[in-house]
Amino acid sequence: MKNGRRVLLTTAVLAVAIVATARAHTMYLKLESFFLEPNSTNVVALFNGDFDESENHITRDRMLDVSIVGPDGVVHPPTEAWRDTAMFHWHADSVDTALLTFETGSPGTYTIGVSTAARVIPLTGAEFNEYLVHEGLVDEIAQREAAGETNDDAAERYSKHVKAIIQVGDDRSGEWTTELGYPVELIPLQNPYDLGIGDELEVRFLRAGEPVENQLLYANHEFNHGHDDAGGHVEAVEARTNGDGVATIPLLVGGRWYIRTIHMVETPSEADIDYESNWATLTFQVR
DSSP: OOTTOOOOOOHHHHHHHHHHHHTTOEEEEEOSOSEEOTTOEEEEEEEEEETTEEOSOOOGGGEEEEEEEETTEEEOOOGGGEEEESSOOSSSOOSSEEEEEEEOOSSEEEEEEEEEOOEEEEEOHHHHHHHHHHHTOHHHHHHHHHTTOTTOOEEEEEEEEEEEEEEESSOOOGGGGOOOOOSEEEEESSOGGGOOTTOEEEEEEEETTEEOTTOEEEEEETTOOOBOTTSOBOOSEEEEOOTTSEEEEEOOSSEEEEEEEEEEEEOTTOSSOSEEEEEEEEEEEEO
């Protein structure tokens, strides 16, 4: 641990940043319905918070890539297609959200992706531990304990890379397999819209395009959200990837689902950064 080497922020900025990380803002692409009509105008929300509540919007300057991949090709929506709202409610659960208006084209299974630029945040040992517990980063908690670093402060560089799979019309197409080339990425190995309640979805986790073994994935659905006594998420499914980077997610119920993971590594060669984390989510709907 590189004690004493920290990125300096003003008191005000630091306070805001610490609150943001302590709340552990996971990012998701979420639609009211993931089943859309061809050649229609739709809205996808970029939630930053929990799956049922967005606590702040993502500014356009943080978006390194926005892609909509369908059977007619790849579209990168212009900045003007986004808007922010502090009063966006499908089910009275969103308070601060970035919204993207987009058009569907031909029938098929589309992929939507957003990748953000990295930011750095310094945290005290207590704040970092709270964040690790909240996000279920059990391996990192164990590593810090084994190294005697549980109480050490930590500077973290983090970025987020999110995808949604949507079904437009009745016809299936192959765009659900698209790799967008993000630093980390969840790739389904079956079309989610060929599956139903009680089926299993296999997903491959990639880091820099390569499969990662023993990565811990969490999955949940819109009807199950909560936290345990320690402040961690209560998830419907926990799974680890095998040697091919593949984990299996049982689709227990219908509704909107997410799969999430955080790939975190120590950065011993960097003077002012202790950890680098890349967050990934995949959202879809089950009928």
